[in-house]
Amino acid sequence: MTGLVARTIVTGTGSYLPERVVSNAELSETVDTTDEWIVERSGIRQRHIAAEGEFTSDLAVAAARAALKAAWREPSEIDLIIVATATPDQTFPATATTVQEKLGINDCVAFDVAAVCSGFLYALTVADAMLRAGTMRHALVIGAETFSRILDWEDRTTCVLFGDGAGAVVLERSEGNGDADDRGILAARLHADGRHNSLLYVDGGPSSTGTVGKVRMKGKEVFRHAVTNLASVMTETLEVAGCKAEDVAWVIPHQANLRILESTAKKLGLDIDQVVITVDRHANTSAASVPLALDTAVRDGRIKTGDLLLLEAMGGGFTWGAAALRW
Known part of the structure; x- marks a missing residue:
């Protein structure tokens, strides 16, 4: 059409x-x-x-x-x-x-x-x-x-x-119609910066050690990068989608740390009550945390048709990204 x-x-x-x-x-x-x-x-x-x-x-x-x-x-x-x-x-x-x-x-x-x-x-x-x-x-x-x-x-x-x-x-x-009122994924932005490998990584791999390895992390440094990077990519994604922070109904974040969720929401001027939080029950489930939180909020009825959702995550690499999604 x-x-x-x-x-x-x-x-x-x-x-x-x-x-x-x-x-x-x-x-x-x-x-x-x-x-x-x-x-x-x-x-x-x-x-x-x-x-x-x-x-x-x-x-x-x-x-x-x-x-x-x-x-x-x-x-x-x-x-x-x-x-x-x-x-x-x-x-x-x-x-x-x-x-x-x-x-x-x-x-x-x-x-x-x-x-x-x-x-x-x-x-x-x-x-x-x-x-x-x-x-x-x-x-x-x-x-x-x-x-x-x-x-x-x-x-x-x-x-x-x-x-x-x-x-x-x-x-x-x-x-x-190609505007911000459409249902679906309105915009997504991804980033990576391999210079920070040593801050969050697994100390093994097939071609390096021949072992699986274990998770190693420098928590304070990861926290600092997470708050800055996530706030930035969320703002960037909203701009590309043609939306503003006040348009967001729910933030569906990576569930790494409650303090990161609180700090990121504050940087965007959002109320913490607009953030779907499951970290207390699920802990950090890495790639599973965003869809787990999304499903939780869908099934308990918080997310309604027409709501603007902002999904975000940052992980080892560093990699980070966000997506604006109209429900």
């Missing part, structure tokens, strides 16, 4: 959290820490930990099935699967192909995206471009992590911060 532009809309969300919940109190029995210390520095009160034999693909499939059900779509209708993860089942093949097989999809495009905590935003942006190009119609974008497998459980500065989980969205190609 003349005058219309391609848009990517979210038609369903889903999530999955492993059954085992580990409270700060339980963690303090094996790690030199306390509930008060963890809550004061991060806002985290508990996290979910995958069971033995429960893989990233298992979490991803459970979240995907929930999203497909919400979207009233069958797996066979999916043309594209992108899994954002830093904890794949195997070095190769891509976890997305395992998800494809477990969903019973015989043929579709399937691959992983590795951008750590920003992975879901990176995957969402790639899927948006592919759908708008017209080569695909329906996509599954999943953020899934078993971060507990790469934690040093003797390092209290990192092991208390992370958890396992998965979140997914079903995307569909649609059409809009």
Whole structure:
């Protein structure tokens, strides 16, 4: 139809959290820490930990099935699967192909995206471009992590911060008028700066050590970069979308640290009550945290049709990004 532009809309969300919940109190029995210390520095009160034999693909499939059900779509209708993860089942093949097989999809495009905590935003942006190009119609974008497998459980500065989980969205190609009132993804902006590798990384890899490695982080430096970078990319994304901060109904952030969420909201002049917060219950689930938070707010009814959502995340690399999405 003349005058219309391609848009990517979210038609369903889903999530999955492993059954085992580990409270700060339980963690303090094996790690030199306390509930008060963890809550004061991060806002985290508990996290979910995958069971033995429960893989990233298992979490991803459970979240995907929930999203497909919400979207009233069958797996066979999916043309594209992108899994954002830093904890794949195997070095190769891509976890997305395992998800494809477990969903019973015989043929579709399937691959992983590795951008750590920003992975879901990176995957969402790639899927948006592919759908708008017209080569695909329906996509599954999943953020899934078993971060507990790469934690040093003797390092209290990192092991208390992370958890396992998965979140997914079903995307569909649609059409809009090309303005900020359209449904769907209005704008997305991504960044990376590899100079900061040493501030947040895993000290292993196939070609360097031949091992998986463990998470290492310099928390104070990461905090400083996160607040600055996230506020900047959120402002940039809103400008590209033709929107202002006062237009935002909900911020759906990466759930790294409650203080980061509070500081970022303040920089944008937004009320903390407009920020969807799940870090207290989920901890930092890396690429899964944004879709987990999104699904939480969709299912509890906070997000309404027409709401402007601002998704944001920053992770190791550094990588960071944001997306403006009209629900």
